[in-house]
Amino acid sequence: MNKQKLLILSLGFLSISGCTSFAEPGEGGEAENYPQAAFSPVMPDQPLGPEHGLRFDWELAARHLDILILEKAEWCFPATVHQAKQNEARIARELEGGLQLDAANDLIIQRNLLKRLERQLDYVKRQETCQPPSDSNSGNSDIELAQKIYDLLNRDNQFAFNSAELNPKYIVNLSEASQLLIKNQDFKLLVTGHADAVGEEDGNQELALKRAKQVKRYLSIFGLAQNRIHVDAVGSNDPYFEGTEPHVRLTNRRVTIELLELDQPLQLEQ
Incomplete structure (x- = not known):
């Protein structure tokens, strides 16, 4: 029985990884407008390990998101869909980098996010409170706005070593993003x-929280209501890249800012 299960799993992995390739960017329809992973194929004589199960879970979550986008979730919840795309790309990087524990944790978060998105989409469709535009070119403004705000908040080198003082260039990004958020009341951070x-570890946690609070302070100075800004910190426990090289450390000194719908629950509240 166990051998039969292993054979079925092997065939499943081969059908996903060995025989299927991702479309080139821009050629896979509406759901393919973001980076895709290019995993190495699983060979027939290759032993299966936990990383292959995680890869399979990633594939299922990616297809779930594709279906929700095809059902026009992006029109109704642009920030949530954009966040899901970013999560998907991050998990793919973690799998390629061998960060299996990080990938497993982020997959749990991604699955919960997609389930919540599916429930929200079903609800607004029943209530007819969100009607996707009949013209595929209309309604793009909300999607593009969410992407623009997210990219402004999550770009550029933000902090110097052992400091919570912001890079002046990043302060300009916060100013621009705050003005967009003031004009559009549907989002929180x-x-x-x-x-x-x-x-x-304790010092890094304290420093990370100071950085988050400093960003909130500047966003508030620029006019964004404080009740739309929530802060959290993870210290050095969630690096963007592994390593201690100067350029890696520079990238890991940062804040990550999620753009959420106002009624979307926060992970830290759960």
Whole structure:
């Protein structure tokens, strides 16, 4: 019986990884307008490990998101869909980098996000409170707005070593993003502070929280209501890249900012 199960799993992995290739960017329809993973194929004589199960879970979540996008979830919940796309790309990077525990944790978050998105989409369709535009070119403004705000908040080198003072260029990004958010009241922010791998865990956690609070302070100065800005910190426990090289540490000294619909629950509240 166990051998039969292993054979079935092997065939499933081969059908996904060995015989299927991802479409070139821009050629896979509406759901393919974001980076896709290019995993190495699973060979017939290759032993299966936990990483292959995670890869299979990633594939299922990716297809779930594709279906929701085809059902026009992006028109009704542009920020949530954009966040799901970013999560998907992040998990793919973690799998390629061998960060299996990080990938497993982020897959749980992604599955919960997609389930919530599916429930929200079903509800607004029943209530007819969100009607996707009949013209595929109309309604793009909300999607593009969510992407623009997200990209402004999550770009550029943000902090110096052992400091919560913001890079002046990033302050300009916060100013521009805050003005867009003031004009559009449908979104809130979750600001999560990070630190690089140098230093003690407690000190990194404290520094990461200071960074998140500093970003909230500037967004408030620029006019964004404080009740739309929530802060959290993970210290050095969630690096963007592994390593202690100067360029890696620079990238890991950051905040990540999630753009959420106002009624979307926060992970830290759960």
